[in-house]
Amino acid sequence: MGEVADYVAGLEEPARSAIDAVYRVARETVPDAAEGVGYGMPALRYREKPLLAVMAATAHLGLYPFSPAVIDAVSDALDGFDRSKGTIRFTAEHPLPADVVRRLVSLRRDEIDASTGRRRA
Known part of the structure; x- marks a missing residue:
């Protein structure tokens, strides 16, 4: 397994x-x-x-897209979620919607592509 799979496997439910x-x-x-x-x-x-x-924290789960600009770009979809410059906090009872995760990941991917001067195939 890899780092993520090992980490997730070691968590308790519902996290x-x-x-x-x-x-x-x-x-x-x-x-x-x-x-x-x-x-x-x-x-x-x-x-x-x-x-x-x-990652799981004591009172919440945190999503880290490694980009404040990406969080800002989806802020319209984050009502009801606590966030800071680099983190979006959610819970298992109030998860992030899949479409918001898709937007975050797509934007971060595009940001990485732009920073490396590469385009997706």
Whole structure:
């Protein structure tokens, strides 16, 4: 297994299912993302850059797209979710909608492509 799979497997329910659901959507959106580490967190990586991490905390789950600009770009869809410059907080009882995760991951992928001067095939 990889860093993300190992991390998710070690979580208790309901955090495990909620976090796994986010990673599933992310992998569907960017199928060539690979498991690795980003800023010390188990993360999906794309073109050697961190794409997305999702971690459990004591009172919430946190999604880290490694880009304040990406969070700002989807802020219209984040009513009811606590967020900061680099984190979107949610719970298993109030998960992030799949379409919001898709937007976040797509925007981050596009940001990485632009920063590396590459385009998707």
